[in-house]
Amino acid sequence: MSANPLSCATCPVRSRAACSALREEERGELARIGHHQRLRRGQTLFAAHDEPAHCATLISGALKISSFGEDGTERILSLVHPAGFIGEMFAPVADHQIVALTDSKLCVFSKRDYERAVERFPALGRALLRRSAEDLFESRALIDLLGRRSSLQKVSGMLLAMARAASDSPCHPAATFDLPVTRGEMAGMLGLTIETVSRQLSKLERDGLIHRSGTRGIEIVDAARLGRLGG
Secondary structure: OOEEEOOHHHOOOOOOOHHHHOOHHHHHHHHOOEEEEEEOOOOEEEOOOOOOOEEEEEEEOOEEEEEEOOOOOEEEEEEEOOOOEEOOOOOOOOOOEEEEOOOEEEEEEEHHHHHHHHHHOHHHHHHHHHHHHHHHHHHHHHHHHHHHOOHHHHHHHHHHHHHHHHOOOOOOOOOEEEOOOOHHHHHHHHOOOHHHHHHHHHHHHHOOOEEEEOOOEEEEOOHHHHHHHHO
């Protein structure tokens, strides 16, 4: 891990993160109490049963929030994409761990300092509540994927969700992106086997809905048909 001062002017998520609700001078004040931190793939940001003393906004990369059963089996509860907020100002995460899925960069703040900033800047608190509502919607969407769809619909829906998360536009999914999870992690999230995930990815490519490049590269070739399957 490494820590560096914030540079809001060049931040790639400055228009999408919760701090975008602030005026320029307010954002400058927020930047002065934080720092940049980098995580390598597999590094832990918050460990289960620890009381986090910090919170953060993800600038680049991807994180997973997961829990473990009594037998040690990991369950990925949700993913954190760029502009996502980590630290749960309004709810505890003591039983969950947050780990980098890819090399990642974050804006990190002392939780106490950030709480003071929320008190000073009500717009920041409202933006965090909106983001919490969006995160809840995404969690419900994942439950929907698990509960009532075929394996093809589950994989299609997951690809759509990841394409939307990778997009800079609130209206359209990204045309190309890298999967932030392995096929095994995707299988675990969807309640499928790795073999089933592989078969359905191959079918989507064979039918002309996606194109795969390398291990994780995905191109959405026919967003409309993919949307009908996974929407």
